[in-house]
Amino acid sequence: MITLTGFADEISADLKEQLDCLQSEGIRYLEFRGVWNKNVLDLTDEELAQVKEMLDERGVQISAIGSPIGKIKITDPFEPHIEKFHRAVQAAKYFGTRYIRIFSFFIPENEDPSVYRDEVMRRLKELVKIAEEADVILLHENEKEIYGDNTERCLDILTTCSSSHLRAAFDPANFVQCGVKPFDQAYGPLRPHVEYVHIKDALFADGSVTVAGQGDGQVPEVLAALKESGYTGFMSLEPHLQAAGTFQGFSGPDLFKEATGGLKKLLSDLNWSWN
Numbered sequence: 001m002i003t004l005t006g007f008a009d010e011i012s013a014d015l016k017e018q019l020d021c022l023q024s025e026g027i028r029y030l031e032f033r034g035v036w037n038k039n040v041l042d043l044t045d046e047e048l049a050q051v052k053e054m055l056d057e058r059g060v061q062i063s064a065i066g067s068p069i070g071k072i073k074i075t076d077p078f079e080p081h082i083e084k085f086h087r088a089v090q091a092a093k094y095f096g097t098r099y100i101r102i103f104s105f106f107i108p109e110n111e112d113p114s115v116y117r118d119e120v121m122r123r124l125k126e127l128v129k130i131a132e133e134a135d136v137i138l139l140h141e142n143e144k145e146i147y148g149d150n151t152e153r154c155l156d157i158l159t160t161c162s163s164s165h166l167r168a169a170f171d172p173a174n175f176v177q178c179g180v181k182p183f184d185q186a187y188g189p190l191r192p193h194v195e196y197v198h199i200k201d202a203l204f205a206d207g208s209v210t211v212a213g214q215g216d217g218q219v220p221e222v223l224a225a226l227k228e229s230g231y232t233g234f235m236s237l238e239p240h241l242q243a244a245g246t247f248q249g250f251s252g253p254d255l256f257k258e259a260t261g262g263l264k265k266l267l268s269d270l271n272w273s274w275n
Contacts (some may be wrong), residue, residue: 001273004263005029005063006237011256014035015051016087019058023252025260027242028059028275029047031236032095033066040065041087055095058252062095064139064196065232069127070103070146073118078123083128089134099196099275101169102127104157113147116184120147121160139169139196142186144177151175151186158193167195171273172217173202183218187225197226198238199263209240211262220266227272235274237263 007273008018008030015035022030032040035051043051052082055061067088088100104120107113113120131138140148140157148154158168172182197267201215201216202208239259267274 001275002232002267003029003063003234003275004237004260005031005065005234006256006260007031007066009034009056010233010239011253013117018251019054019060020242022060023058025257027237027260029061029063029234031064031066031101031234031238032062039068040091041067043085043091048091052095062097063236064097064099064101065092065095066101067091067105069100070105070124070140071143074105074107074119074147077219078126082126082130085130089136092136093134098135099139099195100136101141102139103143104146104153106145107184109145109148113153116147117156121157124157124166125261126162128161128163128166132163136165137195138166140166141169141186141198142174142178143177144174149174149178150180151189154186155189155193158190165261168193169192169196169198169236170222171198171200171238172212172219172222173200173215174198174218176186176195176202176215177205177207178202181216183221183225187222191225191229194226194231197222197235198231199230199235200238200240201260211259213266215261220269223266223272224270235263251267 011018011021032129065088069085092100142154148157175182175186200210201210201212201217204216237268
């Protein structure tokens with residue numbers, strides 16, 4: 001059995017609307033990226049307390065902090081970013097999750113990522129060290145235009161940093177947008193490192209995002225293989241069906257429900273239970 005969760009800020013900026021939509025779909029977790037048009041790391045202590053009170057009232061828990069850590073240029077100063085990372089750790093502790101989603105830094109356009117490899121690894125190892133001390137788990141998402149955007153460089157990160165506190169968040173649509181076939185070329189090498197799954201699909205033709213199973217992300221094959229391997233973790237809906245930006249996407253409640261329905265159908269086809 002797997003557990004459904006999702007980026008509820010894709011539903012609405014309003015927390016009540018987020019929770020109403022999740023509840024209507026039987027989803028009891030959310031991946032916390034933002035609310036009230038603010039990123040989770042920019043919320044005050046009072047705002048975090050308000051969120052927690054509403055979540056507790058509705059019986060909803062946080063699956064992961066959907067942080068933007070690592071979504072800066074590799075040439076940008078790193079120290080200010082470390083301060084934001086400490087805030088992410090605080091938020092994870094406050095909401096009772098061990099997971100923090102991260103990235104591996106934007107590479108300058110048209111430049112060879114290998115030029116920046118050492119600096120990427122230095123920064124990630126610093127984040128991992130803090131994660132180990134805080135006993136949280138970093139989930140590296142394969143995002144386009146960062147160092148770890150394809151199979152080889154994701155594997156490079158995970159093996160070079162080599163820590164149980166750095167794992168992979170597998171995102172089929174992001175691989176498609178980088179010209180990688182998610183099941184044929186990424187799943188096998190990365191499966192030993194996968195601890196979390198983002199559910200969205202995309203088309204090779206133009207990179208546009210679709211409901212899971214309607215694109216080129218080989219989502220049915222990925223899900224079947226995950227089930228066969230005994231995966232029992234989170235599957236996080238990140239539909240991006242209306243808009244997809246650098247730091248967040250948006251779908252609205254109707255399209256979010258459509259995305260949820262698409263995933264539920266794929267799970268039903270596999271006779272795979274969810275909660």
